[in-house]
Amino acid sequence: MSAMFSTLKAGLQYSRDWPVVLELNSVFPENKIIRMTVFSQKTLPVVAVVGALVQFNQLGSSQLPLILTMMLFILSMPFQGWYWLGKRAQTELPPGLSSWYGEIKQKMQEHGLQTQNPQHKLRYADLALLLKQAFGQLDKTFLRDWL
Numbered sequence: 001m002s003a004m005f006s007t008l009k010a011g012l013q014y015s016r017d018w019p020v021v022l023e024l025n026s027v028f029p030e031n032k033i034i035r036m037t038v039f040s041q042k043t044l045p046v047v048a049v050v051g052a053l054v055q056f057n058q059l060g061s062s063q064l065p066l067i068l069t070m071m072l073f074i075l076s077m078p079f080q081g082w083y084w085l086g087k088r089a090q091t092e093l094p095p096g097l098s099s100w101y102g103e104i105k106q107k108m109q110e111h112g113l114q115t116q117n118p119q120h121k122l123r124y125a126d127l128a129l130l131l132k133q134a135f136g137q138l139d140k141t142f143l144r145d146w147l
Contacts, residue, residue, distance in 0.1 A: 008079060010125070011086030017128040019135045030088070030128075037081030048074040089125040098122050104134055113137055 015034045025031050048071045055067045093101060101122055105115050108130075115133065118126045 004083070007086035007090070008082045009086070010089045011082035011084065014085045014089035014125055014128055015082070017125065017132055019128070019132045021135055024131070030085070033081055033085060037078050037085070040081065041078040044074050044077055089123065089128070091124050093122040093124060093127060097127065101127055101130060104130055108134055108138065111138060 014030075015037065018030045018034060020031050020034055051074065052067050052071045055063065055070070059067070108115050113133070116126070116129060
């Protein structure tokens with residue numbers, strides 16, 4: 001159970017670290033997942049309550065277990081997004097992305113920027129931090145060479 005909570009926590013942190021910029025839309029699914037998860041976090045509680053009230057009004061108390069199950073499923077959807085993001089954050093980068101990470105890091109160092117040196121195999125969470133720093137401190141055109 002604690003592994004699930006740590007994965008959810010990692011997903012929440014990953015969604016905060018990942019730079020949600022248009023330039024990354026065509027390469028990574030993170031932008032879409034983050035946007036959908038945040039949107040569902042804001043809207044689905046209302047949908048669940050309204051749906052439950054309508055069903056309770058139409059079907060009566062005899063269907064209460066079904067109504068509660070439906071509510072719990074709808075309310076769990078944002079957690080599914082955070083969980084996916086947490087798993088993604090902990091996943092090691094494939095070789096192509098690892099070399100891309102190194103190229104971006106080298107370009108940042110050429111511009112005199114300090115970067116982190118992870119002591120473990122590179123993960124998507126490390127890429128998110130590097131991209132966040134790059135988008136914050138470099139010209140937004142720095143990705144043109146790679147995309």
